[in-house]
Amino acid sequence: MSSDPVTSPIVDAVRFRAGDKVADLNPSATPGFDGAKADAAPVQAARSNRLAELQELLYASSKGRDDARSVLLVLQGMDAAGKGGIVKHVVGAVNPMGVRYTAFGKPTPEELAHDFLWRIRRALPPPGHIGVFDRSHYEDVLIVRVHNLVPPEVWGARYDEINAFERELVDGGMTLVKVAMFISLDEQKKQLLERLDDPTKYWKYNPGDIDERLKWPQYQEAYQAVLDRTSTDYAPWHVVPCDRRWYSRLAVTELLIEALEGLDLSYPPANFDVDAERKRLLES
Numbered sequence: 001m002s003s004d005p006v007t008s009p010i011v012d013a014v015r016f017r018a019g020d021k022v023a024d025l026n027p028s029a030t031p032g033f034d035g036a037k038a039d040a041a042p043v044q045a046a047r048s049n050r051l052a053e054l055q056e057l058l059y060a061s062s063k064g065r066d067d068a069r070s071v072l073l074v075l076q077g078m079d080a081a082g083k084g085g086i087v088k089h090v091v092g093a094v095n096p097m098g099v100r101y102t103a104f105g106k107p108t109p110e111e112l113a114h115d116f117l118w119r120i121r122r123a124l125p126p127p128g129h130i131g132v133f134d135r136s137h138y139e140d141v142l143i144v145r146v147h148n149l150v151p152p153e154v155w156g157a158r159y160d161e162i163n164a165f166e167r168e169l170v171d172g173g174m175t176l177v178k179v180a181m182f183i184s185l186d187e188q189k190k191q192l193l194e195r196l197d198d199p200t201k202y203w204k205y206n207p208g209d210i211d212e213r214l215k216w217p218q219y220q221e222a223y224q225a226v227l228d229r230t231s232t233d234y235a236p237w238h239v240v241p242c243d244r245r246w247y248s249r250l251a252v253t254e255l256l257i258e259a260l261e262g263l264d265l266s267y268p269p270a271n272f273d274v275d276a277e278r279k280r281l282l283e284s
Helices: 008-014 037-061 083-089 137-141 152-171 185-197 199-204 208-213 216-230 245-261 274-283
Strands: 070-077 099-103 130-134 174-182 237-241
Touching: 008 237, 008 245, 037 245, 070 083, 070 245, 083 130, 083 174, 083 245, 137 152, 137 216, 152 174, 152 216, 174 216, 174 245, 185 199, 185 208, 208 216, 216 237, 237 245
Parallel strands: 070 130, 070 174, 099 130, 174 237
Antiparallel strands: none
């Protein structure tokens, strides 16, 4: 966990614990951070620099030695929760060379012809990289459940399949940072209206989002089941309130920093004679 006295409580404050209820969440809260938006700005800048340092270490650690470790950031939330902003403002602070980003939409015919985890496996980050999933395998126990796209006995079996899959990833050296992003219906309406008011944002608007809003009680039930059944000691969920974008970005930054610092990374040693190479270079 970060040692920063201002932000270190965030990681613990947003971690999902057995018994926590989605219905009780306040999407405008800022758990673990007592300041306002203006207070967060300098903290975010400093912590983004730290995140960039750690990401470089992760990337470098996979070069010149057998280090298969990686980090996977899973962003799961309703539309307008701010997933794109996390990618732009948090992940965007690091070197894109070491990032693998995937946005999962409606499955293609090819993807539907395979097991639901097939397309997920194909998008996993290689060693030394931070992978980012904008939506994820959890769509197959969220939207699939809410819209009855497959029988209950099919999606019901997927919770255990997901747990086994994530156990496999962790055993292989991947650290999972799973973030459930929650926005209030009022804030989501505000965000969607902004898209309709700005011609440059029409492309971001999906008329189907209104239909999804009407199913929020069903989504609450589905998210509760996801948190209850797939938050494990090796891949825990973190529940982040997202009405205040500045807070959710700071929270995800802290979660990534904690994950990377927990790897105890170091730069690989030279696999050549440094002095001899310096002499050769000076003489060239």
